Amino acid sequence: MDLGINGKWALVGGASKGLGLGCAQALAAEGVNVVMVARRARDLEEAVAGVRAASPAVTVLGVAADITTPEGRAAAFSVSGGPGTAFDIVVTNAGGPPSGDFRAWDRDVWIKALDANMLTPIELIKATVDGMAQRGFGRIVNITSGAVKAPIDILGLSNGARSGLTGFMAGAARSSLAAQGVTINNLLPGAFDTDRLKNLFASSSTKTGEPAEAIADARRKTIPARRFGDPQEFGATCAFLCSVHAGYITGQNVLVDGGAYPGTF
Ligand code: NAP
Secondary structure, three states: OOOOOOOOEEEEOOOOOHHHHHHHHHHHHOOOEEEEEEOOHHHHHHHHHHHHHHOOOOOEEEEEOOOOOHHHHHHHHOOOOOOOOOOOEEEEOOOOOOOOOHHHOOHHHHHHHHHHHHHHHHHHHHHHHHHHHHHOOEEEEEEOOHHHOOOOHHHHHHHHHHHHHHHHHHHHHOOHHHHHOEEEEEEEEOOEOOHHHHHHHHHHHHHHOOOHHHHHHHHHHOOOOOOOEOHHHHHHHHHHHOOHHHOOOOOOEEEEOOOOOOOOO
């Protein structure tokens, strides 16, 4: 299927690894020019080189910056030779907050989580959607978490911050933007085989003394698909949501979790 987005420009946050990289790869494979953002320059350079090699026909640019800061976002919007603020597609993503006991989190910890997982996506949307609306096409995909639908106790920072983003997006998606060709959707990962998941297992292992692999096996057994997701299949879903064919899908929370969420709806 031709997704109809050849030649568009996309900004992808948290794109040097994991789910963000999966989205950047899938969009580039569809002919989309991609600006990839992550903080660590060396990892980012490697990721950019990989996407360029796989999709030589498109422009792939890397911006080593912290997307959760105003300076980082400004850097992403001012890439030399890039599209400035004229992005057609924005995939909002940054690292997830740490796990732990909510009693240990003070205001600073909460503000950091809110900045990364709620306010940064909102700032990125503010900076891009009006241009998209003027051009009559725009796609925002927020990488959030299955924890928005089924909270995970040790991920209270994620449950809280992302729920705030989800509530905001539900309204923004149904604003006048909807009639101007701009869709806003959230993509909710279940358990995907990325560094983030490995780090969460390692952290649980340190706390409980149980081997990380045993914790991973136990988690796998709770998933009807009996496996962790592959970032490339997450990227493919993201690319579809960014396609011309998904123009009537907006304000939705799309779970990609191998059936882990147990509800009917
Ligand atoms: P990951 O493998 O740890 O990759 C995170 C990516 O984001 C890296 O490229 C990282 O590079 C970049 N990043 C982190 N903080 C950043 C910042 N402030 N500015 C710019 N880039 C930043 O994580 P992932 O598994 O792909 O997860 C992506 C998102 O999905 C996270 O919010 C995570 O909580 C959520 N999620 C993941 C899962 C899962 O199973 N994997 C499940 C539910 C939700 P640098 O560190 O170099 O910046």
